Amino acid sequence: MAHTSTYRTRIAGTGSYLPEKILTNVELEKLVDTSDAWIRERTGIASRHMAADGEFTSDLAFHASMRALEMAERTPADIDMILLATVSPDQIMPNTACVLQAKLGAPECMALDISAACSGFVYGLAIADQFIRTGPLKNILVVGAEVLHRIVNYKDRDTCILFGDAAGAAVVTRAEEGQDSTIYSHHLHADGKISDLFVLPGGGSVHPISQYVLDNNLQYVRMKGREIFKNAVRTMSQACQEALEYNQMSADQVDWVIPHQANIRIIEAVAKHFGIPMEKVVVEIEDTGNTSAATVPVTLDRAVRDGRIQRGQNVLLTAFGAGITSGSLLMRF
Numbered sequence: 488m489a490h491t492s493t494y495r496t497r498i499a500g501t502g503s504y505l506p507e508k509i510l511t512n513v514e515l516e517k518l519v520d521t522s523d524a525w526i527r528e529r530t531g532i533a534s535r536h537m538a539a540d541g542e543f544t545s546d547l548a549f550h551a552s553m554r555a556l557e558m559a560e561r562t563p564a565d566i567d568m569i570l571l572a573t574v575s576p577d578q579i580m581p582n583t584a585c586v587l588q589a590k591l592g593a594p595e596c597m598a599l600d601i602s603a604a605c606s607g608f609v610y611g612l613a614i615a616d617q618f619i620r621t622g623p624l625k626n627i628l629v630v631g632a633e634v635l636h637r638i639v640n641y642k643d644r645d646t647c648i649l650f651g652d653a654a655g656a657a658v659v660t661r662a663e664e665g666q667d668s669t670i671y672s673h674h675l676h677a678d679g680k681i682s683d684l685f686v687l688p689g690g691g692s693v694h695p696i697s698q699y700v701l702d703n704n705l706q707y708v709r710m711k712g713r714e715i716f717k718n719a720v721r722t723m724s725q726a727c728q729e730a731l732e733y734n735q736m737s738a739d740q741v742d743w744v745i746p747h748q749a750n751i752r753i754i755e756a757v758a759k760h761f762g763i764p765m766e767k768v769v770v771e772i773e774d775t776g777n778t779s780a781a782t783v784p785v786t787l788d789r790a791v792r793d794g795r796i797q798r799g800q801n802v803l804l805t806a807f808g809a810g811i812t813s814g815s816l817l818m819r820f
């Protein structure tokens with residue numbers, strides 16, 4: 488939530504990075520019993536990117552971060568904190584934010600990963616906002632980065648058609664006098680009662696890596712797609728409504744909505760529930776697929792760079808993910 492505070496927070500720059508290699512629906516037809524037509528119609532996805540061998544989550548994060556820093560006219564030396572949202576870290580330990588810190592050559596600032604699945608970037612922006620508003624920090628790097636293809640089973644058509652690899656980043660800064668952009672509010676939620684809808688069971692303390700894990704494919708994500716679909720529409724619609732009510736705004740006053748890019752049909756249903764035309768909803772799923780924590784920053788960056796999103800416009804971010812986590816963040820860009 489927001490906001491009584493000393494300072495205002497703004498996004499000074501955005502960046503994104505998609506690995507070169509592309510996996511098309513047609514190629515997936517050779518791996519599982521599916522079709523290009525089914526995937527396009529049921530999800531809106533035509534292709535997704537895949538990290539190369541030897542390319543890790545921290546590498547994708549590095550490229551996206553450098554682009555965001557460049558737009559923000561900052562260097563790694565300016566960074567006061569790194570927040571990296573991911574469900575596909577380089578390793579369980581150390582956190583990938585520390586790996587990124589070293590790759591960037593950033594100062595010895597606080598650096599941590601956020602585990603909130605596809606909501607992770609919105610969670611990260613909210614945490615950054617709190618530190619900027621109240622504290623001495625001026626420049627926080629928030630990143631969503633995923634190499635999902637390494638935790639997806641390419642024999643499971645329920646999941647493998649959806650996911651891709653990508654990273655997106657934002658440099659979140661203290662607004663100076665004369666800069667009127669600001670984060671108005673954030674509303675974040677989690678409902679652990681339905682955490683079984685989307686899981687990666689292996690590799691933690693419940694199922695440490697063992698032959699049993701490998702024999703049962705517990706090292707891969709698994710989900711109840713239809714249930715997630717319903718909850719995604721419900722939670723994102725509610726979080727958007729909450730943002731409007733809190734700020735006493737109407738849907739007409741929102742210039743752009745950037746929803747988590749999980750499925751075009753989920754996005755369309757949220758727009759309908761929320762009462763906003765699809766022309767105001769940024770959709771970038773066709774060539775990326777669902778890149779979990781990266782979808783919101785990648786979509787934001789694309790819309791900023793191609794001029795759709797302009798300074799001074801009201802932009803509403805919304806996401807949901809495993810947990811089930813969800814939330815919204817409303818800002819004047």
Ligand code: UT7
Pocket residue numbers: 520521522525526529530605644645648685710712713715716719749750777779807808809
């Ligand atoms: O970031 C959060 C991550 N997760 C999600 O966002 C998942 C949200 N859920 C979804 O996006 C959708 O539920 C899916 C895309 C996963 C599935 O679409 P659906 O419209 O909910 O399909 P369904 O599960 O109701 O299945 C419909 C039919 C079934 O066949 P029958 O029983 O009607 O004969 C499935 O067996 O489609 C079949 N099917 C497929 N056919 C071709 C399921 N997956 C596939 C597939 N290719 N990949």
